């Protein structure tokens with residue numbers, strides 16, 4: 001039995017196979033419509049979510065399976081003090097696969113250790129978010145045609161943004177990627193990630209100005225300031241509008257630079273950008289469903305001819 005806790009749980013070859021499967025699903029939906037007949041996905045979400053939970057549920061329903069679960073800790077027995085280990089033992093009796101999101105780093109790993117069914121980490125605190133990374137990689141591969149040879153800028157909350165941590169972690173394995181980290185000093189990428197880049201001799205820059213660096217980028221990954229992970233509201237208020245991507249800044253960007261964002265967006269991308277063909281954050285959401293369909297099939301070891 002296999003779980004997905006971190007993006008590197010899959011080798012580059014396995015990821016390629018997963019993305020090929022996601023592409024086949026995109027173009028041959030009918031072929032997969034009954035692939036998961038009789039199977040049940042549990043979504044155990046101890047933290048808010050719109051896209052991740054609904055895309056998992058939509059993915060399973062489109063594969064012919066069924067879904068159950070809870071959307072907040074307050075509506076589960078966690079509110080009574082139940083541990084994730086006990087919850088997953090219970091869920092293992094009701095479902096074939098589980099996607100779990102939790103505010104505590106490592107909680108899905110604790111669950112996986114006690115689970116009788118595959119567990120997917122759907123985001124653990126400020127740590128990792130592997131299925132968003134699969135979504136991001138499939139989007140880049142589909143729209144750029146490659147996963148190597150580019151300069152990617154990460155902008156915003158690089159300290160608490162788990163989607164940022166997961167994507168950097170995954171990109172380290174591809175050739176000739178340059179990282180430009182754009183953040184205020186208070187929200188820089190954690191040291192453990194910088195150490196990993198140094199260890200692999202991967203070029204990176206840490207800068208503050210988006211305007212000065214946007215012209216160098218092939219991809220711009222914007223992120224929201226993670227209010228829920230701040231220790232005090234004052235710091236959040238001071239930093240929340242530090243970056244706002246608008247038309248004026250986009251004029252300085254390459255004509256084929258893509259703007260990605262895991263969403264939800266708050267103020268960091270002006271809505272005036274939404275119609276720019278380089279803005280692909282809503283395409284990302286669609287790719288997220290296909291890649292989750294591919295992931296469910298892969299972890300349940302279901303083959304469709």
Ligand code: NCD
Nearest residue numbers: 051052123163224262263264
């Ligand atoms: C992200 C998350 O939950 O980490 N959202 C998502 O899953 N697409 C990003 C965020 O909340 O800022």
